[in-house]
Amino acid sequence: KQEVTQIPAALSVPEGENLVLNCSFTDSAIYNLQWFRQDPGKGLTSLLLIQSSQREQTSGRLNASLDKSSGRSTLYIAASQPGDSATYLCAVPNQAGTALIFGKGTTLSVSS
Amino acid sequence: ETGVTQSPTHLIKTRGQQVTLRCSSQSGHNTVSWYQQALGQGPQFIFQYYREEENGRGNFPPRFSGLQFPNYSSELNVNALELDDSALYLCASSLGQGAYNEQFFGPGTRLTVL
Numbered sequence: 001k002q003e004v005t006q007i008p009a010a011l012s013v014p015e016g017e018n019l020v021l022n023c024s025f026t027d028s029a030i031y032n033l034q035w036f037r038q039d040p041g042k043g044l045t046s047l048l049l050i051q052s053s054q055r056e057q058t059s060g061r062l063n064a065s066l067d068k069s070s071g072r073s074t075l076y077i078a079a080s081q082p083g084d085s086a087t088y089l090c091a092v093p094n095q096a097g098t099a100l101i102f103g104k105g106t107t108l109s110v111s112s
Numbered sequence: 113e114t115g116v117t118q119s120p121t122h123l124i125k126t127r128g129q130q131v132t133l134r135c136s137s138q139s140g141h142n143t144v145s146w147y148q149q150a151l152g153q154g155p156q157f158i159f160q161y162y163r164e165e166e167n168g169r170g171n172f173p174p175r176f177s178g179l180q181f182p183n184y185s186s187e188l189n190v191n192a193l194e195l196d197d198s199a200l201y202l203c204a205s206s207l208g209q210g211a212y213n214e215q216f217f218g219p220g221t222r223l224t225v226l
Binding site for chain 1: 116118145147152153154155156157160167168170200202204210211212214215216217218219220222
């Protein structure tokens with residue numbers, strides 16, 4: 001059964017710092033991996049979708065990498081800003097391909 | 113292009129009551145999935161509808177039921193509400209059945225059961 005883990009659960013950094021969020025999954029046979037952002041009490045905003053055949057995917061200051069063999073993905077945020085403060089979740093499709101399996105997320109706080 | 117919308121935004125019910133939550137999928141999307149997110153947890157899959165048919169169900173009891181309409185909007189119904197049903201309910205839409213395509217989420221409905 002696929003399990004997704006995100007460490008750390010919370011992270012605090014000063015503005016301008018580059019940072020990396022981690023996501024690990026137990027079953028390496030994934031189709032793709034999606035990163036989301038969630039503001040408190042709000043819905044999820046899709047940030048990046050990285051296919052299993054890709055190593056990296058970039059959008060602005062965000063870069064997601066995927067290493068299927070080690071069961072890991074990272075989300076790199078460059079030059080962090082207070083507006084980046086949110087919870088970041090990663091998710092992969094389950095084996096049947098019917099649902100996303102989510103980690104619990106990493107809550108990021110960027111101070112000015 | 114209209115994104116995923118959900119109604120109502122917030123809802124307060126008492127134990128034993130029934131509730132209906134609504135979701136309008138993003139324009140052009142034919143698949144709707146529902147998730148329950150408890151505080152501090154990742155979303156948990158409830159079920160998915162593809163072209164008006166249920167296409168997968170998570171580990172939720174039968175009192176959680178749903179519908180998808182010809183315009184691909186969807187409803188989530190919960191009967192005999194329990195205190196543990198208090199959560200953020202999220203709807204996601206995508207093009208094509210399953211969870212392999214990029215999922216787009218709505219703003220959620222916050223349900224409080226007293």
